[in-house]
Amino acid sequence: MSQLIDQYQLYRVRTRRDADAFASLYDRYITSIYRFVYLKLPSREVSEDVTSETFLRFWNAILQNTEIRNVRAFLYQIARNLVVDFYRKEEAQKHTVVTTDQDYTSTVHEGLVSDRGRDQRVIEARADLHIVLERIERLKEDYRDVLTLRLIDELGFADIALVLDKTPGHVRVIYHRAIKALDKLSP
Amino acid sequence: MTKRDLLRKLHSVRTTERSIVPDAEFVLRTREKLLMQVRNTLPTRPVAMPKRAKLAMSHLIPQRLMNLVRAPALAMLSVMVTVFGGSILSVSASDRSLPGDFLYPIKIATEQTRLAFTSGKIDKLILKSEFVDRRVDEIKSLATNTDPEQPARMRQAAEVLKRDLNTVKNQLSDVKSEVTPETADAVKLVDKQSEQIVEDLKLVRNDAAEEVKVSLAEAEVAAVHAGVTAFEVLLEASNDPDSQWVVSESDIRESINKKVDSISATLSDSADKLRLVNASSTILPINTQATGTGDNLLLGMTSTTVGQLNAASSTLQQARVLLSENKLGEVSGKLLEAAKAVAEVEVATNNLVASSTHAVAPSTEIINTSSTTPLTGAATSTSSTSTTSPP
Numbered sequence: 001m002s003q004l005i006d007q008y009q010l011y012r013v014r015t016r017r018d019a020d021a022f023a024s025l026y027d028r029y030i031t032s033i034y035r036f037v038y039l040k041l042p043s044r045e046v047s048e049d050v051t052s053e054t055f056l057r058f059w060n061a062i063l064q065n066t067e068i069r070n071v072r073a074f075l076y077q078i079a080r081n082l083v084v085d086f087y088r089k090e091e092a093q094k095h096t097v098v099t100t101d102q103d104y105t106s107t108v109h110e111g112l113v114s115d116r117g118r119d120q121r122v123i124e125a126r127a128d129l130h131i132v133l134e135r136i137e138r139l140k141e142d143y144r145d146v147l148t149l150r151l152i153d154e155l156g157f158a159d160i161a162l163v164l165d166k167t168p169g170h171v172r173v174i175y176h177r178a179i180k181a182l183d184k185l186s187p
Numbered sequence: 188m189t190k191r192d193l194l195r196k197l198h199s200v201r202t203t204e205r206s207i208v209p210d211a212e213f214v215l216r217t218r219e220k221l222l223m224q225v226r227n228t229l230p231t232r233p234v235a236m237p238k239r240a241k242l243a244m245s246h247l248i249p250q251r252l253m254n255l256v257r258a259p260a261l262a263m264l265s266v267m268v269t270v271f272g273g274s275i276l277s278v279s280a281s282d283r284s285l286p287g288d289f290l291y292p293i294k295i296a297t298e299q300t301r302l303a304f305t306s307g308k309i310d311k312l313i314l315k316s317e318f319v320d321r322r323v324d325e326i327k328s329l330a331t332n333t334d335p336e337q338p339a340r341m342r343q344a345a346e347v348l349k350r351d352l353n354t355v356k357n358q359l360s361d362v363k364s365e366v367t368p369e370t371a372d373a374v375k376l377v378d379k380q381s382e383q384i385v386e387d388l389k390l391v392r393n394d395a396a397e398e399v400k401v402s403l404a405e406a407e408v409a410a411v412h413a414g415v416t417a418f419e420v421l422l423e424a425s426n427d428p429d430s431q432w433v434v435s436e437s438d439i440r441e442s443i444n445k446k447v448d449s450i451s452a453t454l455s456d457s458a459d460k461l462r463l464v465n466a467s468s469t470i471l472p473i474n475t476q477a478t479g480t481g482d483n484l485l486l487g488m489t490s491t492t493v494g495q496l497n498a499a500s501s502t503l504q505q506a507r508v509l510l511s512e513n514k515l516g517e518v519s520g521k522l523l524e525a526a527k528a529v530a531e532v533e534v535a536t537n538n539l540v541a542s543s544t545h546a547v548a549p550s551t552e553i554i555n556t557s558s559t560t561p562l563t564g565a566a567t568s569t570s571s572t573s574t575t576s577p578p
Contacts, residue, residue, distance in 0.1 A: 125203035
């Protein structure tokens with residue numbers, strides 16, 4: 001039902017040129033997209049920038065008549081790519097000073113930008129996330145993505161499939177394999 | 188760290204994430220900024236209907252449902268094409284069928300269906316007029332047919348035409364109360380069409396078999412009747428303050444004058460034929476007993492036909508008088524009366540002509556050539572008939 005409402009709003013934007021329909025989509029997803037990026041990015045300012053950039057790219061995609069089968073998954077996909085881009089840029093900046101072979105997931109906790117303005121609970125959550133990510137870093141990249149999208153962001157298998165450009169069945173298999181792989185990681 | 192610890196930490200992260208709420212000011216600011224951008228870049232050109240329908244399909248029908256439905260729908264479509272394809276072809280073939288053909292009932296049924304699915308009195312009237320044109324074309328086609336069944340088929344065609352014209356007449360009565368510009372246009376169309384039908388039927392009737400002529404004459408009267416009803420609708424509209432702007436007085440005058448001229452021409456034809464029969468009556472057994480009245484031009488004719496002719500002529504004359512006195516409301520009734528009388532005269536005259544044709548072998552030639560013979564030339568025609576008659 002939720003998807004049908006999204007598609008109806010999208011239809012209104014594309015056929016009736018209805019800006020308010022786009023505003024409805026923004027109102028529906030602004031909080032969840034913000035949450036999705038908040039713990040993955042080092043500061044509130046960066047999270048806000050990435051969130052607004054996500055919606056701007058979403059609008060550009062509408063203008064370019066890109067096929068959007070699932071608005072929610074499409075927004076998560078954009079947000080995820082922006083988070084990855086952010087850490088790639090950070091990584092490149094770091095390489096100019098010190099060469100390091102850490103990938104973007106490990107930089108989450110390094111605090112390249114300060115945690116100013118965040119309360120204690122959030123800082124602890126980020127620390128926990130770092131621990132979790134550090135543990136599952138040894139898993140395959142697919143496993144990591146599916147686990148975080150499923151267990152932290154609570155996306156359904158169909159949505160994860162769209163975010164990661166895979167089939168829902170494949171995502172389900174990856175998820176179960178990732179859970180099994182966690183057993184092997186335990187000391 | 189065990190798997191359980193790991194999952195517990197994930198759960199904790201998730202719980203924390205749920206409590207995160209973006210700053211209200213940020214949400215509002217971003218919203219305004221985005222909406223401004225959206226409004227500035229939103230295309231203004233309206234989306235075409237086919238594209239809109241395509242977008243509706245792609246957006247509002249879930250992909251999964253489409254995938255589920257596509258195969259059964261295609262299968263069903265194939266079955267329908269197989270089952271109904273033949274029917275569609277039959278309907279298409281029936282379009283060219285004529286009365287008496289095997290497919291003709293399908294043609295009529297298809298027309299009835301089209302009519303049933305048409306909404307609006309005006310649209311129904313226009314569609315029925317179109318069907319009436321088809322009937323006239325069918326009669327014309329049958330007239331050139333040499334089929335032994337042709338007379339029976341012509342009679343059937345004339346009956347169907349008469350029925351359709353009566354329907355048109357009833358439809359005209361239905362729209363009388365609400366004359367709009369569209370109604371007026373449709374009624375004018377029917378008015379002109381009825382005049383054309385009368386002309387066409389006259390031409391066909393000249394060469395038609397005797398047994399068909401009565402049916403054709405009846406169809407002709409039905410056409411005149413439809414035309415007179417159309418005239419009445421236009422007249423009513425011209426008298427109504429709400430709709431008189433739609434119909435001009437010249438429309439009314441043009442319509443009625445054409446009808447009077449047409450009936451008058453038919454009456455003249457009948458009179459000519461009667462004169463011819465009268466001229467040749469000296470050799471006809473049927474007319475030998477007829478009593479003449481000296482100078483009367485219709486001397487020798489049966490008193491019934493003469494009486495009919497005179498009555499029709501008198502009625503038409505009355506219509507002319509009413510027209511000259513601008514009593515348009517009364518003209519239509521009188522005109523209809525005259526049309527019926529003229530049709531009866533025509534039938535009676537044709538019967539007389541037929542009798543003379545049977546009695547005198549080359550009389551067809553005489554009738555054809557003498558249709559323009561002046562009244563005073565009756566004696567010449569008589570002698571011509573005598574010389575060409577077999578001993």
